Amino acid sequence: MADVDKIMVEHIAKLARLNLSEKEIEGYTNDLISILEMANIINNINTDDVKETIGANIKYNVFRKDEIKNFENRELLLQNAPSQDEGMFRIPKVIN
Amino acid sequence: MPRDDYEVVIGLEVHCELSTKTKIFCSCPTTFGGDPNTHCCPICMAMPGTLPVLNEKVVEYAVKAGIATNCKISRNSKNDRKNYFYPDLPKAYQISQYDLPLCYEGYVNIENEAGEDKKIRILRIHIEEDAGKLNHDEYGRGSFVDLNRAGVPLIEIVSEPDLRSAEEAEIYMRKLKSILEYIEVSDCKMQEGSLRADVNVSIRKKGATELGTRTEMKNMNSFRSIVRAINYEVDRQVEVIENGGKITQETLRWDDVSGKTFPMRDKEDAQDYRYFPDPDLVAIKLSDEYIENIENSLPELPESRKKRYIADFNLTEKAANFVTGSKYYSNLFDEAVEVCKNPKSTGNMLMSDIARILNEKEQEPDSIPFSGKELGELILLIDKGTISSAIAKKVLEEMFTAEEKNPNKIIEIKGWVQISDEGAIKEVVNKILEANPQSVADYKAGKDKALGFLVGQAMKETKGKANPQLLNKLFIEELKK
Ligand SMILES: [Zn+2]
Numbered sequence: 001m002a003d004v005d006k007i008m009v010e011h012i013a014k015l016a017r018l019n020l021s022e023k024e025i026e027g028y029t030n031d032l033i034s035i036l037e038m039a040n041i042i043n044n045i046n047t048d049d050v051k052e053t054i055g056a057n058i059k060y061n062v063f064r065k066d067e068i069k070n071f072e073n074r075e076l077l078l079q080n081a082p083s084q085d086e087g088m089f090r091i092p093k094v095i096n
Numbered sequence: 097m098p099r100d101d102y103e104v105v106i107g108l109e110v111h112c113e114l115s116t117k118t119k120i121f122c123s124c125p126t127t128f129g130g131d132p133n134t135h136c137c138p139i140c141m142a143m144p145g146t147l148p149v150l151n152e153k154v155v156e157y158a159v160k161a162g163i164a165t166n167c168k169i170s171r172n173s174k175n176d177r178k179n180y181f182y183p184d185l186p187k188a189y190q191i192s193q194y195d196l197p198l199c200y201e202g203y204v205n206i207e208n209e210a211g212e213d214k215k216i217r218i219l220r221i222h223i224e225e226d227a228g229k230l231n232h233d234e235y236g237r238g239s240f241v242d243l244n245r246a247g248v249p250l251i252e253i254v255s256e257p258d259l260r261s262a263e264e265a266e267i268y269m270r271k272l273k274s275i276l277e278y279i280e281v282s283d284c285k286m287q288e289g290s291l292r293a294d295v296n297v298s299i300r301k302k303g304a305t306e307l308g309t310r311t312e313m314k315n316m317n318s319f320r321s322i323v324r325a326i327n328y329e330v331d332r333q334v335e336v337i338e339n340g341g342k343i344t345q346e347t348l349r350w351d352d353v354s355g356k357t358f359p360m361r362d363k364e365d366a367q368d369y370r371y372f373p374d375p376d377l378v379a380i381k382l383s384d385e386y387i388e389n390i391e392n393s394l395p396e397l398p399e400s401r402k403k404r405y406i407a408d409f410n411l412t413e414k415a416a417n418f419v420t421g422s423k424y425y426s427n428l429f430d431e432a433v434e435v436c437k438n439p440k441s442t443g444n445m446l447m448s449d450i451a452r453i454l455n456e457k458e459q460e461p462d463s464i465p466f467s468g469k470e471l472g473e474l475i476l477l478i479d480k481g482t483i484s485s486a487i488a489k490k491v492l493e494e495m496f497t498a499e500e501k502n503p504n505k506i507i508e509i510k511g512w513v514q515i516s517d518e519g520a521i522k523e524v525v526n527k528i529l530e531a532n533p534q535s536v537a538d539y540k541a542g543k544d545k546a547l548g549f550l551v552g553q554a555m556k557e558t559k560g561k562a563n564p565q566l567l568n569k570l571f572i573e574e575l576k577k
Contacts, residue, residue, distance in 0.1 A: 015368055017181055054174045054196065054379035062378050063152035066116050069123035071137035078133065087132040088240035091183050094230055 004032045098338050102299040104330050105307060106265050107257035109294040110272055111250050112282045113226060114157045120225045120249035121148030121191065128288050132231075132242035140247035142186035147376050150175070154249040155198065155380060157281040158223045159390050161251055162199025164279045164397060165218050165272075169387050173198050173380040175223075178369045183241055184227040192252075194371040197222035198380070205399070206271050207417070209263040216268050217256040226250050245289075251281075257296065257307065262326035266319050269293060270421065274398055277423040277462075285462070292317040297329045299337070308333075309343040313350050313357060325350040329357055401426055409439035418447045424461035431468020436475040445475065449492050457496075466501040474503040486560050487512050516563040518570070521554075524562065525570045528553045539575055547571060 009029045013020045020028065054060075071077070074087055083090040119126055122139035139146040162169050176194035202218035228246035230239050253272060259265045273284045273291055284291045298310035311329060316322045328350075333343055348357040396404075398420040405416040419429045425446055432442045454461065474491055477483045483491065487507070494506045507513050515521055528550055529536055538546040547568075554567055 011368075015179070015370070054172050055373045055377075056375065057378045060379040060381045062149060063155070064118075064123070064149040066118050066151050066153040067123060068118050068125045069137075071124065072134075074131075074133050074136070077136055077138070077141055083238075085237075085240060087134070088231065088242050089133075089183075090238050090240055092238055093232065093236060094183055094239040 004029055004036060008032075099331065099334050101302060102330075102334055102337075103302050103304070104260055104262075104326075105257045105298045105300065105310075106259035106261075106326060107296040107310075108253075108255045108259065108265060108269060109296070110253040110255075110269060111226075111292050111294070112161075112253065112272075112276055112284065113290040114154060114249040114251060115280070115282050116151055116153040116157065116249055118151055119247035120151050120154050120223070121247055124247065126248045128285075128290075130244055132240075133244060135244040136246070140186070141243055142188075148191065148374075150377060150380070151249065154223055155382075156390060157249075158198045158221060158251050159382070159387060160279050160281050160394060161253070161276060162202060162221050163387075163391050164275050164394060165199075165202040165204055165221070165253070167199035167202030167218060167221060169382060170196055170198055170200065170380075171382055171384075172196060173382070175374045175377045175380075176371045177374045178224075178371055180369060182227070183239065184230050184243075184246070186228065186243060186246060190225060190227065191374055191377070192224035192371075193222035204268065204271055204275070206264070206267050208267060209261065214258075214264070216258045219254045219256050221251050221253050224250050224252060257298075257310075262323040262330075265295065265326060266323050269319065269322065271398075274420075274422050278397055278426075279394055283462075286317050286319075286460070289317055293322060295322060295326060297326055297333070298343070299330060299333045309345050311343065311346055311348050311357075313348045314360070316350060321350060321352055324352075324355060325357060328355060332357065398426070405429075405439070405443075409433070409443075411439060411443050415440075415443040415447055418451075419443055422461040424464060428461075428464065428468040428471060432472035432475065435469050435472025436479065438475050438479060441475050441478070442471065445471070445488075445492070449489055453493065453496055464496075466495045470495065470501050470503060477503055477507065481514060481516055481563060483507055483512060483514050484560060484562075484564055487514065490560075512561060514563050515558055515561050516566060518566065521558075521562055521566055522570055522574075524554050524557055525567070525574055528557065529571075529574060536575065547575070 009025050078084050081089045122137050124135045124137050173196045175191050177189040178192045179189040197220040199221035203215045206214050208214050226245050226248040228243035276282045277284050293316050295313045296310045298308035300308040313325050347360045349360045350357050402416045402420040405411045419425050433439045478488050491503050491506050495501050535546040
């Protein structure tokens with residue numbers, strides 16, 4: 001893992017569509033450094049006797065039957081949209 | 097030709113919508129179309145607090161596809177989040193699979209355009225969810241988001257860069273489509289976007305071992321566009337390199353109208369997807385028994401059907417290849433042969449007339465509007481001498497376009513029943529002989545061609561309905577008098 005620095009935080013902020021002030025960038029840089037330090041401690045724990053797992057949850061194979069349940073309330077789904085038209089979310093024009 | 101100095105390297109990422117009844121993580125229907133946002137619920141709309149639960153059929157169908165393409169099946173698998181911002185993706189991440197796909201290391205056998213058998217390796221098959229649809233209006237009032245398609249299950253089949261021409265890419269994709277249709281995990285309707293491909297293209301000097309820089313063309317949904325786009329892109333890359341330039345790795349948009357590729361304004365920093373395991377979902381563990389059960393449930397695949405057609409029906413390799421090239425052809429063939437007991441004629445009719453009509457209409461075998469039984473009836477009519485093969489072609493055209501699909505009814509309505517009545521044909525023969533004394537003289541002087549002319553005239557007179565064998569026989573009889 002590369003060291004966390006200002007440039008990395010700026011990059012992550014850009015990916016997350018966040019506008020951060022200089023001061024916030026500095027704050028997040030320090031936060032991320034300490035989070036990674038914590039992760040590093042966990043990384044160095046001896047796991048010789050621990051079985052390999054996939055993901056954090058010990059459960060597996062939680063499935064759903066392939067049976068249709070219609071929600072049937074479009075109005076409710078759209079009610080919080082800032083703008084809508086003909087049953088669709090209206091958003092600023094996206095150019096492809 | 098500089099192009100001949102280069103080897104073309106193509107890899108395909110084929111996306112295939114699975115034909116499950118419901119979406120991958122919620123119980124909304126997957127039916128195509130419908131009013132905007134009517135096949136949606138709080139889960140596929142990514143309302144806060146909702147949780148996804150994996151549809152068991154999605155796993156089953158993906159494993160089916162894996163087994164049918166000779167893949168290994170992962171005993172341990174999981175879902176990961178692929179993060180990017182785009183308005184058609186309500187969660188701002190797509191649930192996909194990263195390092196533990198359900199299927200890996202498979203292959204598909206093809207016969208390429210040069211007639212060579214080739215093995216196209218499959219790197220992996222993973223499950224993921226489809227995105228929604230953005231609509232734009234011509235007034236520029238904005239974009240409109242319809243999430244009916246969001247959450248429809250997909251498998252992505254990633255090939256190794258083993259394809260060496262546009263034609264080979266098309267053959268491979270047709271083969272994949274045919275396999276997916278046979279095992280009934282997808283309807284593969286390209287016009288509805290059920291089957292589409294991202295195409296990676298690069299070139300390198302012949303003999304080079306390192307791969308060139310590739311460009312990617314996204315969301316190609318017709319065979320024709322795929323072939324055109326690859327050929328255009330290869331030419332473009334050759335020109336850039338021949339002029340001393342370098343290929344930039346980028347995503348391109350193929351424009352069918354202008355026949356060109358254009359750089360896509362990349363979804364900003366889209367390469368940085370920051371995959372991580374989805375904490376809302378648990379691991380998928382598949383037992384040997386589960387996989388065996390699926391293996392045993394698979395229907396007969398094209399390769400085995402082909403062998404059977406050659407062994408049991410004596411079809412030629414070419415005909416067997418063609419008929420098994422599509423589930424629709426193959427099922428139509430089976431049904432028709434059941435009725436007419438004439439596999440050879442059925443195979444020929446599929447390969448020549450039906451394929452030609454589909455080609456003219458720019459349609460695929462899944463849009464054939466009549467049943468195998470009806471096709472069998474048509475062949476039976478030829479075999480019984482009720483209609484000539486020339487008339488059969490006309491009946492077939494009718495079966496494609498008219499409401500009435502039953503060939504017996506069609507020839508009745510159209511009055512196309514072959515004239516096999518000797519007396520009636522004799523009348524026509526005499527009429528034609530009388531009208532063409534010169535041809536009669538020519539024939540008697542040894543010009544055999546004249547007979548063909550006379551038969552043609554008689555056919556014209558009867559609008560193609562005269563039994564040709566009988567017509568020939570009677571002409572010769574009369575001329576010998
Ligand atoms: Zn839903």
